[in-house]
């Protein structure tokens with residue numbers, strides 16, 4: 001049995017299709033036991049050995065983990081769900097304090113790269129839970145990820161009534177315009193030694209995860225129907241998010257992004273080096 005740590009946001013829903021729907025959910029449950037949590041905790045569980053396979057932030061990859069090919073949580077333009085909200089009169093270049101959602105690892109590092117490498121500033125990041133009004137009452141800016149970011153975008157007027165006018169930056173777009181590369185948040189990663197004892201071959205694992213993603217992408221309308229009662233977002237926004245904002249393929253450009261992101265993060269002392277990407 002492989003213990004799987006998955007992310008409890010809307011964006012991974014297509015990746016999880018076969019694990020949650022007939023006809024494959026029951027046979028897959030004989031080999032995989034799933035557990036849903038925040039991205040930072042997925043990484044923590046995988047790295048501490050409490051999980052064997054995780055959908056984890058690329059900031060948390062280590063040389064001991066193997067990336068499963070084919071699937072990713074990425075974006076080719078605007079992602080919507082990674083927002084850096086800057087309280088006016090501040091701008092990107094004057095921000096000094098940033099409340100950062102503790103659920104995040106990758107977006108936090110992308111923001112640190114944006115400031116240290118591209119803007120040459122050095123703001124402080126203060127860990128906070130995902131409450132935009134409480135965050136922006138304490139700091140010049142806030143980083144929100146996942147469903148809380150999507151929901152904050154819907155209640156932008158209400159948030160700005162409480163804290164004053166803000167500028168909203170999409171961190172995927174900020175990366176993309178500066179590097180001409182896709183933005184990548186998360187990948188499936190496995191502890192190879194756990195796989196060796198699980199009776200699942202690397203080829204089978206790759207096939208199960210890839211098929212699940214492929215089937216999910218052919219069921220977007222079903223996912224929109226299932227998620228509409230679960231999250232306070234209009235169905236059109238959910239559909240658009242799953243079809244246009246998120247890119248689910250770990251293609252060569254995404255691998256290049258992971259390299260460059262880790263190189264920049266190492267140079268700026270944000271993350272430990274990861275000179276080679278280890279694939280399953």
Ligand SMILES: C=C(O[C@@H]1C=C(C(=O)O)C=C[C@H]1O)C(=O)O
Nearest residue numbers: 039057081104105106107146185
């Ligand atoms: C696109 C997203 O990417 C997420 C952001 C992550 C991070 O910042 O560490 C990790 C995993 C992803 O689920 C999102 O949830 O909004």
